[in-house]
Amino acid sequence: xxxxxxxxxxxxAAALMHASxxxxxxxxxxxxxxxxxxAFWPMLPALAAGxxxxxxxxxxxxxFLLGSTLIHIFYYxxxxxxxxxxDLSQVYxxxxxxxxxxVALVSALAVGEVLPMGAFVGIAxxxxxxxxxxxxxxxxxxxxxxAVLYALLIALTIVAYTLVDGxxxxxSGAPLGYIAWLFAIHGxxxxxxxxxxxxxxxxxxxxxxxxxxxxGGLLSMAAYGIAIWAxxxxxxxxxxxxxxxxxxxxxxxxxxxxxxxxxxxxIAAAAVVAAGIILLQASR
Numbered sequence: 001x002x003x004x005x006x007x008x009x010x011x012x013a014a015a016l017m018h019a020s021x022x023x024x025x026x027x028x029x030x031x032x033x034x035x036x037x038x039a040f041w042p043m044l045p046a047l048a049a050g051x052x053x054x055x056x057x058x059x060x061x062x063x064f065l066l067g068s069t070l071i072h073i074f075y076y077x078x079x080x081x082x083x084x085x086x087d088l089s090q091v092y093x094x095x096x097x098x099x100x101x102x103v104a105l106v107s108a109l110a111v112g113e114v115l116p117m118g119a120f121v122g123i124a125x126x127x128x129x130x131x132x133x134x135x136x137x138x139x140x141x142x143x144x145x146x147a148v149l150y151a152l153l154i155a156l157t158i159v160a161y162t163l164v165d166g167x168x169x170x171x172s173g174a175p176l177g178y179i180a181w182l183f184a185i186h187g188x189x190x191x192x193x194x195x196x197x198x199x200x201x202x203x204x205x206x207x208x209x210x211x212x213x214x215x216g217g218l219l220s221m222a223a224y225g226i227a228i229w230a231x232x233x234x235x236x237x238x239x240x241x242x243x244x245x246x247x248x249x250x251x252x253x254x255x256x257x258x259x260x261x262x263x264x265x266x267i268a269a270a271a272v273v274a275a276g277i278i279l280l281q282a283s284r
Contacts, residue, residue: 004233011230011239015246017223021216022079022092022246032080033205034213036194039076039187041217046183054180057172064168065178068161069186075157076190078150086147095154096244097131102159104237111167113235118279123241125276129269130247158240166236169228179225238280248273 021038050056057065082091100123107113115123165182172178195202223246230239248270 007230007233008242010226011242012245014223014226014230015243016249017219017226018243019092019246019249021219021223024212024216024219030201030205032194033198033202034209034216035076035080036191036202037206037210037213038216038220040191041214042183042221043185043187043191046180046221050177050180050184054177055174057168057174057178057181061168061172061178064164064171065182065185067164068168068182069189071157071161071164072186073189075154075161076187078154078157082147082150082154085150091147091151091154093130093133093247094148094151095158096247097127097129097133098152098155099127099158099162100237100241100244101127102155103162103240104235106159106163107166107236110163111236113237115235115237119235119238122276122279123237125279126241126244126273127276129272129276130244132269132272133247133266162236162240165228166231166239169231175229175232179228182228183221183225241276241280245273245277 024034024038078095082095104115104120104123108115165178169175169178227239227243252270
């Protein structure tokens with residue numbers, strides 16, 4: 001069943017936000033500290049909202065909150081490692097582009113969410129279009145091979161936390177409360193580990209570069225918060241595919257703001273993704 005148009009448009013807006021905060025982290029001089037503070041800033045407003053303003057998620061959803069927290073540790077580590085060895089234009093499309101097909105397949109097996117063939121083909125087109133951008137410069141060589149391996153690890157974590165949070169938010173009875181508590185706790189292990197390991201550098205980095213992680217953290221919270229909220233209304237595979245159009249937004253941003261070429265390969269990839277989105281929305 002297609003998503004309601006307002007929900008689909010919000011997920012596309014979340015995709016744009018997601019591309020933006022990943023670009024900010026990649027641009028940071030010290031990516032592990034940038035990632036730690038990007039995860040830290042949402043914790044404060046999320047904790048306040050969860051404690052004082054929003055209903056608590058049902059007890060049945062708390063194991064999923066904790067499971068998502070564990071998975072996100074590997075997600076953050078994978079991002080830091082991948083951006084050490086590869087460019088945003090390589091890592092980001094591969095990690096985000098391969099995840100939606102995995103979400104669709106595993107959600108069909110694990111939660112019985114079997115999509116019509118047209119919707120699955122649409123998801124496959126979105127994945128193919130986005131992942132193809134990772135190989136604009138040909139086959140990976142040298143350190144780029146490590147970046148590809150870490151990008152695939154990130155894709156596995158994306159599949160895992162999408163499924164866990166998709167089920168968790170449906171069991172919560174309070175989607176906004178679930179989202180608030182997720183952002184209040186899911187970054188704690190990575191943030192504490194990084195700050196304890198590099199406490200001297202962390203203080204100096206915070207004094208010099210607090211604004212970039214603040215903006216990135218707020219964009220991250222809004223982007224994934226919208227995606228989790230949307231999982232209450234549509235199939236997990238559909239949401240994942242729409243969310244990963246962030247790759248096309250990143251390519252467009254590179255062309256507009258960084259002077260990168262938007263050549264035939266990127267135009268073809270964008271056309272394939274657009275066809276996939278149309279097929280997703282038209283499938284019943």
